[in-house]
Amino acid sequence: GDVQQGKQKAALCFSCHGEQGRAILPQYPNLSGQSAKYLSIALKGYKNGTRLDPVMAPMAKILSEDDIANISAYFATFQ
Amino acid sequence: GDVQQGKQKAALCFSCHGEQGRAILPQYPNLSGQSAKYLSIALKGYKNGTRLDPVMAPMAKILSEDDIANISAYFATFQ
Numbered sequence: 001g002d003v004q005q006g007k008q009k010a011a012l013c014f015s016c017h018g019e020q021g022r023a024i025l026p027q028y029p030n031l032s033g034q035s036a037k038y039l040s041i042a043l044k045g046y047k048n049g050t051r052l053d054p055v056m057a058p059m060a061k062i063l064s065e066d067d068i069a070n071i072s073a074y075f076a077t078f079q
Numbered sequence: 080g081d082v083q084q085g086k087q088k089a090a091l092c093f094s095c096h097g098e099q100g101r102a103i104l105p106q107y108p109n110l111s112g113q114s115a116k117y118l119s120i121a122l123k124g125y126k127n128g129t130r131l132d133p134v135m136a137p138m139a140k141i142l143s144e145d146d147i148a149n150i151s152a153y154f155a156t157f158q
Contacts, residue, residue, distance in 0.1 A: 026114035029121075033112030035105035042108075052129060 001036060001066075001073030010071045012059060021075045032078035039072035080115060080145075080152030089150045091138065100157045111157035118151035 013031070017023050021032030031039060045051025046060035047068070063071070092110070096102050100111030110118060124130025125139035126147070142150070 023114075023117070026116035027120055029117050030112050030114070033109050035102075035109075037105035038102070038108050041106055050131060052131065 001040075001069035001071070003070070003074050003077055005066075006070030006072070006074030009063070009067045010074050013071065013075075016055075017075070021078045031075035034076065036069075036072040036076035039075055040068050043068045043072065080119075080148035080150070082149070082153045082156055084145075085149030085151070085153030088142070088146045089153050092150065092154075095134075096154075100154045110154040113155065115148075115151040115155035118154055119147050122147045122151065 016025070016028050017031050021030055021034075023030050042051060043060050043063065046053060046056040047063060049057070060068075095104070095107050096110050100109055100113075102109050121130060122139050122142065125132060125135040126142060128136070139147075
């Protein structure tokens with residue numbers, strides 16, 4: 001994925017997951033320290049409904065496959 | 080949760096998530112770098128079926144609430 005484009009698109013994630021993937025509250029997962037592959041699996045799950053979350057589902061539904069790859073690449077830069 | 084007891088109980092997690100929470104394959108999440116709270120939310124979700132995964136559901140179903148707290152405390156020691 002493209003990290004620069006991912007950072008733009010990920011703006012909607014920052015309010016809960018933090019700009020560097022460190023969640024603002026302990027009940028939200030940190031996205032830092034995860035692989036781009038796992039992050040995209042999770043986002044695709046929310047998008048296709050195999051992974052359930054009332055907050056994440058509507059967020060993921062507006063993302064394209066490229067958005068998902070770019071956002072995942074962006075957060076995976078924080079290990 | 081009790082980290083020592085958590086480490087014993089977490090033995091069944093190590094084959095995929097690693098003994099220190101670094102997943103052996105990129106499609107599995109790292110458990111290191113997550114809060115104990117988030118880890119227990121995820122495990123409880125697998126246990127009560129609000130979080131779906133064919134591998135994790137049977138694993139989580141055999142865990143007690145204490146097991147979940149202890150395992151979560153153990154992996155949360157790796158940041």
